[in-house]
Amino acid sequence: MRHRLGWKGEGDRPSGRRSVKVTKKEAGKRVVCNSQGYPLSVMDGELYWYPDFIDPVSASALYRQLEKEVIWRQDYLRMGARQVAIPRLQAWYGEQGYRYSGLYLEPQPWLAAHRQLLALLEEQLGLSFNSVLMNLYRDGNDSVGWHADDEPELGINPCIASLSLGATRRFHLRHREHTEQRLSLELGHGALLVMSGPMQHHWRHQIPKTRRPVGPRINLTFRSINPPEG
Numbered sequence: 001m002r003h004r005l006g007w008k009g010e011g012d013r014p015s016g017r018r019s020v021k022v023t024k025k026e027a028g029k030r031v032v033c034n035s036q037g038y039p040l041s042v043m044d045g046e047l048y049w050y051p052d053f054i055d056p057v058s059a060s061a062l063y064r065q066l067e068k069e070v071i072w073r074q075d076y077l078r079m080g081a082r083q084v085a086i087p088r089l090q091a092w093y094g095e096q097g098y099r100y101s102g103l104y105l106e107p108q109p110w111l112a113a114h115r116q117l118l119a120l121l122e123e124q125l126g127l128s129f130n131s132v133l134m135n136l137y138r139d140g141n142d143s144v145g146w147h148a149d150d151e152p153e154l155g156i157n158p159c160i161a162s163l164s165l166g167a168t169r170r171f172h173l174r175h176r177e178h179t180e181q182r183l184s185l186e187l188g189h190g191a192l193l194v195m196s197g198p199m200q201h202h203w204r205h206q207i208p209k210t211r212r213p214v215g216p217r218i219n220l221t222f223r224s225i226n227p228p229e230g
């Protein structure tokens with residue numbers, strides 16, 4: 001997989017490319033994108049933050065489109081003899097199936113909205129992906145617990161591009177060994193976070209539940225699954 005970000009180096013601001021506004025049109029819908037990003041300094045990983053990757057009007061249109069068109073599923077995890085509903089709805093689109101925590105997610109064919117986003121990620125950041133895991137957090141009771149995206153089929157040092165639409169939720173990161181190394185980010189409407197390098201081997205992340213009244217949120221984590229061998 002190609003992994004080329006529009007800028008390199010340490011510090012708060014990208015040293016190379018400046019803010020770029022791009023309008024992408026497909027099926028009559030425009031997505032306005034701003035690829036100005038910031039490297040966040042972390043040990044044992046690479047983290048890049050694009051707070052306004054999709055502008056709010058385009059982000060709202062995408063949200064409505066995805067909410068309507070995505071085939072959301074309620075999955076269950078086995079806990080001993082019990083089947084426990086995972087606290088969010090999810091969906092899996094792209095070219096390969098995905099196996100995690102004893103679940104198998106059959107891929108659904110890409111939607112037009114996914115293709116638009118894939119094209120933006122490719123054009124603006126040089127990132128290409130073959131799959132996306134989508135999560136719908138209906139309210140503050142929905143969450144995802146501490147985990148890393150480190151399944152073997154993601155390969156070594158996977159690059160994950162995580163786009164947030166809808167309500168702002170807090171995203172926590174914690175280093176596995178140096179547990180005092182923590183980060184908390186507010187993931188807002190249209191924000192993109194890219195995790196790469198050895199991040200998934202050394203860090204875990206979560207979206208905790210919240211008592212604050214929050215509306216629904218859709219998250220798309222684009223990733224590349226290696227095809228099965230043989």
Ligand SMILES: O=C(O)CCC(=O)C(=O)O
Pocket residue numbers: 133135144149162171187205206207219221
């Ligand atoms: O909703 C988010 O921002 C995180 C989702 C996540 O961690 C995952 O899908 O692996």
